[in-house]
Amino acid sequence: MKKIVSEFTEELAANGGSSVTSCFQCGTCTLKCPSAKMMTPLRPGNIMRASQLGLKDEAICDALWQCTTCYTCVEWCPCNVQVVDVITALRNMVVANGDMYENHKKVAQSLIKNGHTVENNDKIRALRKNLGLPENPETVMDDKAAKADFDKVIKLTKFAKLVD
């Protein structure tokens, strides 16, 4: 029997989403997904199907960003499809294409600047002080060796340029 694999499915596999070809569309991932109702226009099972069929424009959709990567779908999938890996691969392809949401960029830029994805502010500082905690939480920026490793990862992945 001839196996039909689209160029897009191969691209997806090269990005870590190879297990998508094992999906037989039982729908369990969508049924169990706690975010499914928020995932529009496609739900997890639909994203798997669109990916299998090479429907790149359909598979790359807003729903990718509603997945919380909770792994419920992976735990329940009878075919061991790594749904999260497929969604992550699709997300990576979007980002590599320079189509990142502005809010996601802000979070990523905060990580580079502060070593933390959530920007601290006066309100949080006051709350922390009230609890007897240092006003600023410790991050990778406070440890010389960890900061050097962090900088290395940022450089090797070209992360700063990606989220600029």
Ligand code: SF4
């Ligand atoms: S649970 Fe697995 S086999 Fe079923 S639709 Fe989802 S990914 Fe496909």
Ligand code: SF4
């Ligand atoms: S990992 Fe994503 S797609 Fe899977 S169940 Fe959780 S939210 Fe849904």
